[in-house]
Amino acid sequence: MPILPATAGPLYDPADPAVMADPFPAYKRLQTEDPVHWSPVLKSWVVTRYADVRSVLLHDAMSVSKLNAFYKSLPPDDAARMRDIVHYLNLWVAFQDPPQHTRMRMILRKAFMASSFNNMTSDITNIVDYLLDDLSGRNRIDFIADFALRVPAYVIMDLLGVPRAMLSEIKAWADDMAVFIAGARNANDKYTRAERGCRKMAGYFRELIIERQKNKQRGFLTDLINANENGDKLSDDELVATCILVLFAGHETTTNLIGNSLLTLLKHPVHFAEFKDTPEKTDTACEEIMRFDGPSNGIVRTVTTDHQLGDKTLRAGDRVYVMLNAANRDPAVFDQPDTLNLARKPNRHLVFGTGIHTCLGVQLARQEGRIALRSFADRFPDVSLINAEPPQWQDAMVPRGLKTMPVYLTGTARQTEPSHAEDNL
Numbered sequence: 432m433p434i435l436p437a438t439a440g441p442l443y444d445p446a447d448p449a450v451m452a453d454p455f456p457a458y459k460r461l462q463t464e465d466p467v468h469w470s471p472v473l474k475s476w477v478v479t480r481y482a483d484v485r486s487v488l489l490h491d492a493m494s495v496s497k498l499n500a501f502y503k504s505l506p507p508d509d510a511a512r513m514r515d516i517v518h519y520l521n522l523w524v525a526f527q528d529p530p531q532h533t534r535m536r537m538i539l540r541k542a543f544m545a546s547s548f549n550n551m552t553s554d555i556t557n558i559v560d561y562l563l564d565d566l567s568g569r570n571r572i573d574f575i576a577d578f579a580l581r582v583p584a585y586v587i588m589d590l591l592g593v594p595r596a597m598l599s600e601i602k603a604w605a606d607d608m609a610v611f612i613a614g615a616r617n618a619n620d621k622y623t624r625a626e627r628g629c630r631k632m633a634g635y636f637r638e639l640i641i642e643r644q645k646n647k648q649r650g651f652l653t654d655l656i657n658a659n660e661n662g663d664k665l666s667d668d669e670l671v672a673t674c675i676l677v678l679f680a681g682h683e684t685t686t687n688l689i690g691n692s693l694l695t696l697l698k699h700p701v702h703f704a705e706f707k708d709t710p711e712k713t714d715t716a717c718e719e720i721m722r723f724d725g726p727s728n729g730i731v732r733t734v735t736t737d738h739q740l741g742d743k744t745l746r747a748g749d750r751v752y753v754m755l756n757a758a759n760r761d762p763a764v765f766d767q768p769d770t771l772n773l774a775r776k777p778n779r780h781l782v783f784g785t786g787i788h789t790c791l792g793v794q795l796a797r798q799e800g801r802i803a804l805r806s807f808a809d810r811f812p813d814v815s816l817i818n819a820e821p822p823q824w825q826d827a828m829v830p831r832g833l834k835t836m837p838v839y840l841t842g843t844a845r846q847t848e849p850s851h852a853e854d855n856l
């Protein structure tokens with residue numbers, strides 16, 4: 432393993448608040464000085480060039496399965512408490528390697544290609560319009576809590592046939608599970624909470640699936656239940672696990688997509704004006720906006736067989752952070768990568784990954800992003816950031832998203848007023 436001299440500071444420190452707020456200068460440095468970088472901070476490789484990122488994601492000596500090793504390392508008491516959550520996470524297609532992955536993905540593709548998944552345009556439009564109606568009359572909102580979080584939550588619930596009245600319960604269970612999935616460091620009771628959230632969530636989806644098997648109502652859940660490859664179908668446990676995965680995979684990423692996209696436009700007023708004036712170019716513009724500051728900084732792999740990447744040897748067992756947002760700014764692939772160009776074409780960004788694990792929800796995510804951004808800009812063309820309350824980034828390395836983004840909906844006139852006068856608006 433390469434070891435830096437004791438005096439050298441880290442070339443990349445993901446926990447540095449300045450890097451979290453704007454990781455792109457650090458990515459540029461890594462791309463130029465050490466594109467396959469051993470991070471002493473992360474005890475992992477950090478890969479930033481487009482070609483290397485692709486090569487890792489396409490390499491068959493890279494694994495996504497990491498839970499079993501973790502589970503085996505737990506003290507017996509903790510392992511006993513974690514049984515259910517580990518069981519279901521191990522059934523996520525996202526955490527499986529071939530041949531298990533190949534089998535499950537073939538079956539899932541049938542459901543994700545069906546019309547119930549891909550014809551969500553009018554549902555998304557209704558949800559977005561409903562949320563926008565709810566905002567009208569207000570002068571300031573938190574764009575994340577009041578809009579970006581709510582769009583994908585309602586879309587995923589509608590997709591799976593979960594009544595909207597269940598939102599707060601589902602959110603509480605998901606939050607409990609997330610302390611484990613996102614690896615929260617400070618939660619003392621994280622195993623107990625995660626297991627409790629998982630049991631409740633699994634129990635709920637199991638009932639929903641049984642109900643759907645009886646009444647055969649049309650929709651994505653029915654397509655999942657019926658999906659088969661030469662007669663091979665998902666087991667009941669796989670169905671439950673996939674419902675939980677869809678809930679997680681489709682939520683935070685899409686929230687980040689919508690939040691980062693509006694922030695990018697607000698920081699580029701000339702481009703925002705162009706966006707508002709050219710609705711016919713929404714699709715191309717949204718691809719560029721997500722390339723520019725995408726919703727996941729990176730994804731993780733574990734090396735299964737020693738091999739070379741650039742001038743470095745990756746050893747079996749090493750962890751690799753594959754930085755998608757860095758690759759999407761690589762000058763070897765994108766002309767003037769740090770310039771927002773809403774007409775950029777082609778735009779081969781890696782926001783949805785590549786290779787065998789490429790995002791299965793890409794069509795839905797794109798539809799949500801386009802409809803949310805276009806409808807919001809049409810309804811509130813004068814939206815602006817609040818100078819006294821800048822957006823706050825999440826304290827996380829892998830997801831790239833905002834915790835809060837206070838905005839004025841009706842223009843900048845009130846920016847001159849003292850900020851305490853805004854609190855009760």
Ligand code: HEM
Nearest residue numbers: 524525680681684685688730782783784788790791792796
């Ligand atoms: C902006 C929104 C989204 C982004 C940026 C995104 C991004 C990604 C990425 C990068 C991967 C590959 C992960 C890897 O290689 O380890 C992935 C996988 C996946 N995504 Fe998404 N995703 C989004 C939305 C969705 C939605 C809405 C759904 C479903 C409703 C979804 C379902 C999945 C699934 C099931 C996988 C695993 C595929 C596999 O392992 O074969 N995603 N996503």
